[in-house]
Amino acid sequence: MTQTAIPYLFMRGGTSRGPYFNRADLPEDLETLAEVLIAVTGSGHPLNIDGIGGGAAVTTKVAMLSPSDDDWADVDYFFAQVSVEDRLVDFKPTCGNILSGVGPAGVEMGLVQPQGDVTEVRIRAVNTGARVLAKLQTPGGAMTYDGDAEIAGVPGTGAPVALNFMGVVGSSTGAFLPTGNIRDTFDGIEVTCMDVAMPMVIARASDFGLTGHETVAELDANRDFFARMEALRLKAGAAMGMGDVSKSVTPKFGLLAPAQAGGTIATRYFMPWNTHPSMAVTGSQCLASCALTPGSIADGLLERPTESPANVVLEHASGTIEVLVDYDATDGFTLNSAGLLRTARKLADGRVFVPSRIWKGH
Known part of the structure; x- marks a missing residue:
């Protein structure tokens, strides 16, 4: 075979969208992983014509999920920002909009079991160590995307995804004010x-x-x-x-x-x-x-x-x-937590293909 098939979900999370993967279905080493994600999104062309990216930074984002080994969390969320044109992959930041889809994706992947009409999912953002409690609408124990919640930048309405962020101060630099100065x-x-x-x-x-x-x-x-x-x-x-x-x-x-x-x-x-x-x-x-x-x-x-x-x-x-x-x-100023309301929607699922010369699969 000249191409490697990788299972994925394609989801909108907040005002971003991109592929959501089970981390176990991807290469372990970051160098190969970066090349796979570049191929998946089509980075290197303004239209991402050879991949599933959308030609904008908010549509070349990737979420990778796995069961968490953290005592607090249910799911680990590893994020990658892929550039549109420069064939660069940044594993340093996280993305809260894409995180809006992590709970629903976890349910879709079978990593999370719905608990009644509202399901709480504890998410650890691997890139920064932040802890996020997501509340999903699962009436009758089934994931739903229909609802009356509106968010600016997304047409129509959807089921609300309530997010409560904890442990986010100094998540990247270790300090609230990284230079030591307020200005x-x-x-x-x-x-x-x-x-x-x-x-x-x-x-x-x-x-x-x-x-x-x-x-x-x-x-x-x-x-x-x-x-x-x-x-x-x-x-x-x-x-x-x-x-x-x-x-x-x-x-x-x-x-x-x-x-x-x-x-x-x-x-x-x-x-x-x-x-x-x-x-x-x-x-x-x-x-x-x-x-x-x-x-x-x-x-x-x-x-x-x-x-x-x-x-x-x-x-x-x-x-x-x-x-x-x-x-x-x-x-x-001391931040205890920050809460936001987002929506998410599953757009597609199946397999995405990358050239086998990049990665032959497991």
């Missing part, structure tokens, strides 16, 4: 470098001559801004102890501005080499935490909630996302 200045731009679910470099939109309410198309066309942002991101990444991040999607970059549509604060999120069409689940936790932290770059851009838990409404390019933040502000 830093790079290339004349003041930023807050923060690590909550996703390490991020966060700036005021106005410091780049932007309103923070630009469309995705307007931002993606502003190559001068992207050049300035990337130069700043590289310096900030080094200062955050992340080394040379020129070929890594982390740290991500975010912009803040005063809200205009009744939300808590306006945001734009970058992946980082193009603009996110909506908002990352992990990024939303970091941006919400930044918004709530006194002394951060968010000072003066919002009226901070004074009670915990706080419902932080982030305005983004496609609408809004709500983050319920349980925190303690008696001495700075």
Whole structure:
């Protein structure tokens, strides 16, 4: 045989989509695994014409599931971000949108058994060590995707998937403020470098001559801004102890501005080499935490909630996302947990094929 068949589910999780695999069906070593995932998605072409990627960073994401050996968790979730054109695979970050589909995929794969009308799935995010409790709708013990929940960036409605994130502070760098400072200045731009679910470099939109309410198309066309942002991101990444991040999607970059549509604060999120069409689940936790932290770059851009838990409404390019933040502000800012509501849907299943010269299978 000239091709190797690999079982998979194709799912939308939140505002992202991609293949979900049983980790046991993939090569163990990361170098071969990366080549397999490049072939699966078709990385190396703007349309991913030779794979099942969708020509955008939110559609070249991969989830790999396995039974967890953690006493707390039911399922281990290993994430890979595959680049659209550059044939790069980044195993450092995690993805909260794709994580929205991990519970349903676990049920579909037989790794999780439904428990009544609502099934709780304890998920360990292998890349970062975060623990996430997902609540799925399983009426009569059957996985359902139909429901009335809406999320910005996805048409229609679906069954709600409630996510509660724990242990996400310093998940990538080991520190809430990886540089040790609440604010830093790079290339004349003041930023807050923060690590909550996703390490991020966060700036005021106005410091780049932007309103923070630009469309995705307007931002993606502003190559001068992207050049300035990337130069700043590289310096900030080094200062955050992340080394040379020129070929890594982390740290991500975010912009803040005063809200205009009744939300808590306006945001734009970058992946980082193009603009996110909506908002990352992990990024939303970091941006919400930044918004709530006194002394951060968010000072003066919002009226901070004074009670915990706080419902932080982030305005983004496609609408809004709500983050319920349980925190303690008696001495700075301490995050206890962050809750979000997402939807997911199984789109297809079967086998995806990669050339046998890349991997001959088990």
